[in-house]
Amino acid sequence: KRQAVRSxxxxxxxxxxxxxxxxxxxxxxERAVVLFGGALLHLIVGIKIxxxxxxxxxxxxxxxxxxxxxxxxxxxxxTVTFLGQALTMYGGGLLEKKIGARATALLGTLLISGGTFxxxxxxxxxxxxxxxxxxGLGIGTAYSAPILCCFKHFSSNKALVTGIxxxxxxxxxxxxxxxxxxxxxxxxxxxxxxxGLFPSDSPVxxxxxxxxxxxxxxxxxxxxxxxxxxxxxxxLPESVSKNEVKFDPKVRVRQIENGQGESAPMxxxxxxSSSTVPSYDDLLKINPSFSGMQDNGIADELENGYGxxxxxxxxxxxxxxxxxxxxxxxxxxDLTTSEMIRDSLCWLVIFGAVCSGTVGFYVAASFKSFGxxxxxxxxxxxxxxxxxxxxxxxxxxxWGSMADCLGTFRTVEIVxxxxxxxxxxxxxxxxxxxxxxxxxxxxxxxWGANYCLYPPIAAFLFGERNMxxxxxxxxxxxxITSTFLIDICGYTSISFRDLNxxxxxxxxxxxxxxxxxxxxxxDIKDETIMKHHRATSSVGSIF
Numbered sequence: 001k002r003q004a005v006r007s008x009x010x011x012x013x014x015x016x017x018x019x020x021x022x023x024x025x026x027x028x029x030e031r032a033v034v035l036f037g038g039a040l041l042h043l044i045v046g047i048k049i050x051x052x053x054x055x056x057x058x059x060x061x062x063x064x065x066x067x068x069x070x071x072x073x074x075x076x077x078x079t080v081t082f083l084g085q086a087l088t089m090y091g092g093g094l095l096e097k098k099i100g101a102r103a104t105a106l107l108g109t110l111l112i113s114g115g116t117f118x119x120x121x122x123x124x125x126x127x128x129x130x131x132x133x134x135x136g137l138g139i140g141t142a143y144s145a146p147i148l149c150c151f152k153h154f155s156s157n158k159a160l161v162t163g164i165x166x167x168x169x170x171x172x173x174x175x176x177x178x179x180x181x182x183x184x185x186x187x188x189x190x191x192x193x194x195x196g197l198f199p200s201d202s203p204v205x206x207x208x209x210x211x212x213x214x215x216x217x218x219x220x221x222x223x224x225x226x227x228x229x230x231x232x233x234x235x236l237p238e239s240v241s242k243n244e245v246k247f248d249p250k251v252r253v254r255q256i257e258n259g260q261g262e263s264a265p266m267x268x269x270x271x272x273s274s275s276t277v278p279s280y281d282d283l284l285k286i287n288p289s290f291s292g293m294q295d296n297g298i299a300d301e302l303e304n305g306y307g308x309x310x311x312x313x314x315x316x317x318x319x320x321x322x323x324x325x326x327x328x329x330x331x332x333x334d335l336t337t338s339e340m341i342r343d344s345l346c347w348l349v350i351f352g353a354v355c356s357g358t359v360g361f362y363v364a365a366s367f368k369s370f371g372x373x374x375x376x377x378x379x380x381x382x383x384x385x386x387x388x389x390x391x392x393x394x395x396x397x398x399w400g401s402m403a404d405c406l407g408t409f410r411t412v413e414i415v416x417x418x419x420x421x422x423x424x425x426x427x428x429x430x431x432x433x434x435x436x437x438x439x440x441x442x443x444x445x446x447w448g449a450n451y452c453l454y455p456p457i458a459a460f461l462f463g464e465r466n467m468x469x470x471x472x473x474x475x476x477x478x479x480i481t482s483t484f485l486i487d488i489c490g491y492t493s494i495s496f497r498d499l500n501x502x503x504x505x506x507x508x509x510x511x512x513x514x515x516x517x518x519x520x521x522x523d524i525k526d527e528t529i530m531k532h533h534r535a536t537s538s539v540g541s542i543f
Contacts (some may be wrong), residue, residue, distance in 0.1 A: 030233065031153045035165065037229025038146030041105055042168030043175070044112050044219045045139050046389070048085065049364050050173035050180070051078040053385045054211070056191060056368055056378075057184050058128070060198040061208035065123040071196070071369040073125060075490040077132045078365045079483045084136020085143070086479045092141040093148065101149035101230045108142020109223025111135065113216045120212035142223070149230045170393035174386035176215060181382040184211045190376040196369060334463030337470050345461065348517055350477050353454055355510025356416040358482040359423055360447020362503050364388070365486060367440050370496040374430040384437045388444035395445035399452045408460075409518040412453050416514040419446040420507030427500040450478075461521075 055074055063069045096104045115134030122128040146165055184207045191198055198204045340346045367388070368381050375381060403411040426439035458471040485506075489499055 027233070030231070031150075033229050034146075034150055034153050034231060037226045038150050038165040039168045039226075040222055040229070041109070041142060041146050041226030042165055043172035043222045043226070044109070044168075045143050046169035046172040047112075047176055047215075047219070048078075048081045048136065048139060048173075049389060050177045050385075051081070052363075052365050052368050053173070053177040053382050054180050054184075055365070056197060056372055057180075057204060057208050057211065059369075060191075060200075060202070060205050062123070062125055062128065063197065064200050064205065066125065069125055070493070071366075071496075072492060072494075073490045074128075075365055075486060076125065076129050079487040079490075080129050080133045081136040081139070082479060082483050084133045084138075085140040086476060086483075088137050088140030089143060093144045095141065096145045096148050100232065101145040102227055104145040105142050105223070105227035105230055108138045108140075108145065109220065109227055111138025111141060113220035113223060114138075116212055116219055117216035120209040120216070146226070146230055149232070153233050170389050173389045176218060177382055177386050177389075179218065180211050180215060181379060183207060183214055185378050188377065188379045190378070191372050196373040334465050335470070336466050337473050340462045340466075340470050341473065345520070346474070348513060348520075349454070349457060349461065350474055350481075352412075352416070352510050352513035352517055353450060353474065353478050354481045354485075355506050355513060356412075356419055357447060357450040357478060357510070358485055359419045359503050359507045359510075360392070360443050360450075361482045362486050362489075362499075363423070363426075363440065363443045364447070366496055366499070370500065371430055371436055371440075375433060375436060377433075380433065380437075384440050387437070388441045391441040392444040392448035395448045398445075399449040403453060403456075408453055408456055409514075409521050412449070412457070413511065413514045413518045415446055415449040415453070416507070416511035419443065420504040420511065422446065423500060423504040423507060427497055427504070 055071060055078075058077070059069060059071050059074045062074070092104060092108070095107075112135050115131045115138060118131040118134070119128055122131055150165060185204045189198065189202060189204055335343065364385075367385060371381055371384075372378070399411060399415065402414075406414070422439055422442050426436070426443060429435040429439070454474065455471050458474055462470045492499075494502075
């Protein structure tokens, strides 16, 4: 039979196609490896919320060397870890740009595992606080490196990528908490009836240094393997063809203060204006749905001075329009961080978040110390704490769906009232295993609502353009203030039962503040922009 004769050009084309297919296959493998490495590294990033599980062991060990040590004072170890993370989160992102994701992650791993290993030699509270501060610095350094690295490999689905990576943040404390309890207390020995601690001659106390060394080895193994799998893409993807340029209908073109700032993306050829700033007509040619984006109540203004409906609008003057916190408003503004800080509404949001969110923050540190005198089952309490960590992440999809149905501000209000009520029930029913376990998991889940609902609130009230720095400031103040409120408990001798009631009262204050926030925003439609941010907040940070 006659065989088809291919020209040299056809042969070269076929060879190029085969090479391209092989390159695509290798690129997919590379992306999967980097994604797995990021999730593995995040196993050790979430260990800070494991302190509530191991605090009875560590406190019982330190009291041998200092009789004044109490579970209240060891709260300083928990809070200093959060403080260390808060101080280096921003610097970790900058460091990744300088030395790369792998080197940054390795440095974070060294600090985390090294600080944990150093804790095995600590015989004083101050030395332990210092070693755990190093751990916190490592967590902040390594936190964003795998996420930023994966963003270079994945040009889309970044919320899903973030969600997969941060799976380890919730699963890590669950896994390592079980490992620590199984090593230190394999026989499930009970604590002292009076003090809720283990006797000095207990084998549990003697195993604490070994527990820290075992955890340090686990952190080093997970961190080193995860870091080694991080790498920049060998060949960066080519830029999108001009004929395939698409505009996200959720992206707004806002007026930049004083008529200055970054220009919008270039339009593809043939879509109208040749200016770097697209006109409203140009946007409609690319995406007709843009015309409906004014429905959410945000004061969207194009740089040429025209609003989303094409009508002439007034620009925001220097000394921006402020919301205040006394009267309702119907329009939201795109504010810079410095403008947002000068607005009283910003501080209403922050203090509402602090007062309502600190309840779960406190429970994560103290649930075992509070429950151990009533429930003489260390393994049960450890399992409850681990499940609570998982509930904190898994519940975020529930809160996002609830917000889609009821509205974000109303959902925040409901969660804010539910948290102190659950706290009171948790304090009154420590003898019941079922009630204790259910309420601890519920408090963790309610705590998780803060991380799901406040990012879209920040984007909605203060604009998307500065969402990163605006929410970063809100979360920074939240973390510092919550840390301070819990840390001062370490200087008191108030019983955990009374502290529980105090934090429940603080939660009711937060609920009232969030009720005020909900009232001020009742006239604003929020479903367009906030559904988008709730989706990325609840799914992207689900674990």
